[in-house]
Amino acid sequence: MISKNKIILGIDTSCYTTSIAAINLDKEIIINEKRMLKVKHGNRGLRQSDAFFQHTNNLGDMFGDLKSKIKDYDIVGVCVSSRPRPIEGSYMPVFSCGYKFAKTISSVLNTKLYQTSHQECHVEAAFYDTNIDKDRFLCIHMSGGTTEILLINRKLYGYDIEIVGATKDISAGQLIDRVGVKLGYEFPCGEYLDQNALKCDVDVHNLKISSKEGYMNFSGVENQIFSIVDNYSKEYVSKVILNSILDSIYKSIIFLSDKYNIKDVLFVGGVSSSKYISSKLINKLSNNKINAFFTKSSFAKDNAIGSGIIGVNRFLSEV
Structure with a gap:
């Protein structure tokens, strides 16, 4: 008591x-x-x-x-x-x-x-809310200002954190918000694009992504999406942009999982609260025998x- x-x-x-x-x-x-x-x-x-x-x-x-x-x-x-x-x-x-x-x-x-x-x-916060229960794992920090892939070793009262992957330009959150504001949504725009992508039931074309050895560039994706944003529905554009982000992250995780022999990945940050991204990544990573741990939105x-x-x-x- x-x-x-x-x-x-x-x-x-x-x-x-x-x-x-x-x-x-x-x-x-x-x-x-x-x-x-x-x-x-x-x-x-x-x-x-x-x-x-x-x-x-x-x-x-x-x-x-x-x-x-x-x-x-x-x-x-x-x-x-x-x-x-x-x-x-x-x-x-x-x-x-x-x-x-x-x-x-x-x-x-x-x-x-x-x-x-x-x-x-x-x-x-994410470790508290999930059952990852590992002392060594990869952590994907995706938020409005940060997109980093971290190699984490858990200590008794904290963490040893090493950045092993990241975006070299804008973050995933910045990309989402820039596209969302262009579509007329209030900042921050993540929830609007997430809902749109979940409602889009048509196949969308893939943009060219830049992801090599854990490091990504999103400014090229931004340029590509802005060139087509006026030609498609908001739902279509939202699905295209979220697909580009999750495909970039997926490719980076596959490389780093193999490099560091780690099969457990914890996702944190506001972008990881996307239901569309989490559902797709869980399935894609599972096919590669990689365990993806997503926390509730309030913890992410x-x-x-x-x-x-x-x-x-x-x-x-x-x-």
Whole structure:
């Protein structure tokens, strides 16, 4: 009962989502709250300064709303995603907003303050929600700003992460949003294109993809799709673009799976929440005896659950 009443607050301030979670020491999710940042119609993103301002407002409002929900719990620590990746020099202004808020909360409450990265937060949340149960696996991080293939070795209280594949230009999420805005959808556009692709029951032609030894280019796909976007339905275009992404990822996984002798692949990030992409990749990879692990949408998209769980692990290691 004592562990159930003690919680770690997790905080994550990504490019487009403000997230706060509360996890008890039994790793049960007590709170999982998120607010999308607002992007003006027709825009394909936010400047970091605008995102920082919205995060500041969101964090104050969200924590005020959550106080009554966690009044019966003892906050023993705060864990925040303070940088994009777990590598030296990794920095993005939006994450400093979350860090400053977390530092203030921990100081006022006189609790432990732990730091992690946005990427580790994604991995931990997805690992928590799946039954992958492996200490070594490939992880595909597909989001609005990132498309990377990671070789992950799980440690007692974290991960060793090596980038073994990635896009050399725009990310899968950027490609989806650029096409989606062109089609007239609100940013972010992933859910619209996913629904369209699922409704498209006709065979579509394949675009030329660029994928070699785990590394991909999507700008060529973007140019090809923009040359035909006015000639086909939104459903058709959506299916074509998602096919191009999943075919590129599939080709990269096949190469890297063979290179590193790994048959387990975990998918994280907002793009991996696509039902169309997940269903197709699960089948294609299964045919190659590769196990694909997709998490629920709420765990795949930006969230603070991973930060909270990492904080719990760190706290317990010190007890």
